[in-house]
Amino acid sequence: MAEDYSLYYWPLPFRGHFIRYVLAHAGTRWDEPPIEALAALKNAPVSEQPLPFMAPPLLHDRGADIWVAQMPAILAYLGEKHALYPCDPAKDALTNTLIGNAGDVLEEITCNCGRTMWSQEAWDAFVDVRLPRWMAIFEEIGRRHGLTDDAGTMLGTPQSTLADLAVAALWATMTECLPAIEPLLKTHAPAIAALSNRVAAMPAISAMRAEWRAQHGEAYCGGQIEASIRHVLAGS
């Protein structure tokens, strides 16, 4: 059977898992072309790219022949297509806010995709102030919608929505790949930690994660910046 989608991304969780969580949860079939295919698209003249873009993730909806770049836009596209938004204007907007917040957290934890490396001093300040504040922001939004330490969804919907998937893709992936961060999340966002674990344990997502780890191991964002994060985590 033909795949529904092709996801062009590095063999890393990081931004990719946001999309993989949604694709798995929606019951889709997708492939991930090899790095050489991604590199060929990324480095092609923009006039020859199927969609002019700078950096992956890039999604190809093969049936509709639609290309989407930018992680938040890909989630929005899949959310619309697979009816994963809450379908309430305020909650839909909040879903997009949470996805935007997640993207900001990814930028911060990687010092803007490795533009600089972490010093111990800068990391200690980050895990003292900004990272706990981000965790508390997610926790407060969830609790305002009835999320508790052991039950509920991010926006108070009866079923998991795109918001739950994005929240789990951020926090469950981060704490799975960088377990030293888990105690911080449990302290500042216990309900988010539990929600993320519940979503990550849903059968389709759990199967995707298990297969992923078996094939690719424990890397998070890759490259020198991941080495830098692991170095400062060891020194904390």
Ligand SMILES: N[C@@H](CCC(=O)N[C@@H](CS)C(=O)NCC(=O)O)C(=O)O
């Ligand atoms: N704003 C983009 C950021 C994309 C991005 O920075 N991708 C990284 C990997 S996570 C990359 O491949 N960067 C290489 C580059 O910018 O050339 C998104 O959310 O998708």
